Amino acid sequence: MMEKERLRTSIIPIFIPHIGCPYRCVFCNQWRITGHEGVPDASEVSNLIDTYTRGVEKRHWEAAFYGGSFTAIPGSLQESLLEPAYEALQEGRIDAIRCSTRPDCITGPILERLQRYGMTTVELGVQSMDDVVLERARRGHTAAQVKDATALLRQYGFTVGHQLMPGLPGEDWQSLIRTTDAICRLKPDIARIYPVVVIAGTELADSWQNGEYQALTIHEGVQRAAYMKQQFLSKGIQVIRTGLQATENLDDPAQVLAGAYTPAMGEMVDTRRYQLQLFRVLDQILSACPGQTCVISYNRRDTSRVRGIRNVTVHRSRLRYGREFLWKEDDAVPLYHIQVKTDGGTWLIDTDRGRCSIIEIND
Template sequence: MFCAQDVQTGLSACIDAAAPASVAPVLSASSLAGLLRRAHDNLKNRHALGQPPAELAFYGGTFTAMPLPEQTACLDLAQKALERGWIHSFRCSTRPDCVDAVVLDRLRAAGCGCVELGVQSFADDALVASKRGYDGATALRACAYVKEAGLTLGVQLLPGMPGHTPDDFLRDVPLALAAGADMLRFYPCLVLEGTALARMWRQGLYSPWGLKDTLDCLAQGWLLAQKARVPVIRMGLAPEASLDAALLAGPVDPALGSRVMGRALLLAVRQHLEQLAVASDADAPPVLQALCAPSSCQGYIWGMRGELRAAWANLGLPPDGLIFDPACGQTLRLTVTA
């Protein structure tokens, strides 16, 4: 409905990850054979150059819904590469309604280490509005299948899809974490030319989230994941010239991830100050006098072009109150006054 894999991946022939399982893939057998030959040669060359084993990934479609001959060809490549020490494992992406115990056992036997599920949301209303073809219970069951198979679970969420609200997203993240997600991806919904969603948008039947609301909502979701020690490994689609050309509307930003993380750190500190105020029964939150942050935060803590400096100042942080110190590890250290 809303997925255009050709413009997202830069390939003109690929499989539609958002399509129902009954939809035949548009990648021809000859195209697949060519891709697998190139992958084989690249892995062989890496090994010859002394590079360490890689992780092979089958992305850009509903892997487990591919016709069996094409799927078997992919698994054969993975098994041979694994036997020769070219890779240490492989991963794939698929839909929640296209996995079960038998399918996952086959993947694991071929060397699969991780399955990423394009859950998009666990909210039934949003799944119906987006014509996903499954419900939240199916998505949760798929997560359980992956974990029971002993595989690493990735969950991809699509905030802002038709019928989806910020409250839905802030329920989706805890549900994914509770289901055992080892990693998350946040892909804010975009309107791309050539999709059913583009037709809905032109008819006034769909409006994407605004960028500010998206940043604020994703910041809350990212913080929830960090508290659970689960990484968000991607926020937003990877830049592609074809994607830029096809984009009609939606919250796209080349600095999306860093802007989200900057807001999340600000939110974490604000919440901590509010908790201190409650604990001390004070009328107002304490004033932030100094903040020691890991060096890794240096690129985004102030926000894009300093957009968060005023918000930090409102918490009391003086211009010279921020210190970046590798000794902080991965934690923030606050100095506050009542």
């Protein structure tokens, strides 16, 4: 078991855009988001798994049914798609099966079917826990149904994922905070955060073009996603993705009309999280003794997060404090931590938990 946990996890994405979904959300155009059209069949699923895994070094492979509402499609189609994945699972060619679906398409019999085919992780398209926002997005489900689905998935022993979409019509910061708090109380095992992107061919695109909807800027998307991610991590919720995966369609300005899309979203979000925490500690330390020396150390794997994308945190620290700091890679510093050492002592920031502890105080 320990050997498998150390293996690199790789996803085999099997896209089923729009299939089974009883609603058309205002933001949704899965054909363009995923870059895939049409419905796969069992042979395509089998070939896809074989293509990904053949001749590749051993990894933790997961077959993932993405893009639509998997549990809303007819049971016979679910089974035909799951069969080749289950066969690969039994043969040891893959290690897990997962899917994404709607909160209102979760029942005991549905989950029993998924279990028979070896599925262990179900991600729910939650988007918001504000019923007003959900209604304006034409989601067709309520926050209460998210709670019920999460509880049922836990009852059946599934790993639970929540997918959130900050920036939907009707959401403001108070709504975002309420959604974040609600998700923290439900405490899914994993979460994905996708700031809203305005895709051509959607109702949201029409609203944006008519001036009825104001899209998030990239900066605003980073702010909201960073807030959510920090809160989730502090509660032990693993955030496995921030921002849409880059595709040829999403990199086409004729397809993405507005909103918080950038291939660097994840890096920008972590830059903001680390920067806010570092500056908060530096403010406290340097307000008491502004002239003292200061060394900022971090694990080399954290370099881009601490220094910031394109060294933005280094530049902003120079402007903010009117001085230079020594930035130092040090693998003795735990990953996801920042160490600040001054003449007066040493502080250690746990960036995931959002906490700072004093390691040493100098006389």
